[in-house]
Amino acid sequence: MSLKPITVYGIGPGPNPWKVVMILKELNIPYIYKLIPMPDLKTEPFISINPNGKVPVIEDPNTGITLSESGAILEYLVETYDKQHTISFTAGSKDYFQAKQWLHFQMSGQGLFFGQAFWFTRFHPEKVQSAVDRYVKEVHRVTAVLDRVLEGKQYLVGDKFSYVDAAFVPWFGFVGLWKIDLEKEFPNVNAWLSRLQARPAIAEALKQKAELSAPH
Template sequence: MTIELWSWPTPNGHKVHIALEELELPYRVVPVDIGAGDQFRPEFLAITPNHRIPAIVDPDGPGGAPLPLFESGAILIHLAEKTGRLIPANPAARAICLQWLMFQMGGVGPMFGQWNHFANYAPEKIPYAIERYTKEVRRLYGVLEKRLSGATWLAGDDYSIADIATFPWVRNPERRGIDPAEFPSVRRWTEVIEARPAVMRGLAVLSERQRQGPMSDKEKENLFGTTQFTRR
């Protein structure tokens, strides 16, 4: 049965695109243009009250019942457990996999996102904020470097949802002023993941809809303005 995927070509969207391709699960994409405000449409809010992409509807959830699901980490866990792939069966190894998944969800994603906002989109440059998040981004790259200097993958010996979750955020370090040569183990890991055919297919999902050029005032309002704070 075909999974309904509500998404947009962002790092969080790419996590699920890549996982679906790696797991060879059939899916149908419903574009949610977050710059245009599609995330506030009633049909999307019926799946996720948090109006954030991605979200899925799995018509064959546990017990055969349809399962609407939001939060990319929860979606990755569900898809991995559904297929028995990309997550270790051994309890200790599984805990380590989830540890690094939570590291991405609670650290890499939010901190990289804050850096991106204050460095690129905030209406005024706040040196304290830029310096704070620049230092935190570099610190997180250092944590990943330490881990990957002693392990092939974040969870250990096997590629997993922890790698899939982290990769879309960590790729293209130059955009954050990071020299890839400074973190050679992260660069090695990134290059190996980028070469995977399923990853290439996942990154291509909705790529034709990627915004080109500066962000419009309407896009800024939908993404950062008061519109997102309205109770719905």
């Protein structure tokens, strides 16, 4: 049975929707990427789709499900469409729960602190150096956690690539803002990201992200 395309609502440069695109591409699920202008996120009709007014959101015509929150979307996609566990793990197994652990760390650790560092570096209307320093320090700390965990390992969980590895990729696109030399400071993370970015599905998603983020 052929699948109908899943609609992904996102913005061009925003990292979180691209986690979703990477998993859709890994699972060969067709999708339509619908760009939402930033001013429209907190207004109708979008807030009827997601009352929180944030992206990503997916609408899946194959199941009738509309879902927001990137972590929840990734779990939904692999549990619904990865029955062979090519990029996920058998429900109830140790690896299944460890993948959830790292997904939660991505959202509450990497996503939160990288996001705040990005905001205070780029968008906050006043220069608040103490905030920049705090959050950039957290970027280093989160990356150091990953670097330690990846010592002697190719991937985070189960000795194979999984959806949770992909979840970390988009936010690392911003480390240049804070002059972090991943190769020198965090060699295990750097090698891991190189492996991930070499995967065709992830490379294609990053290419699409760059195209949609470029000035027109």
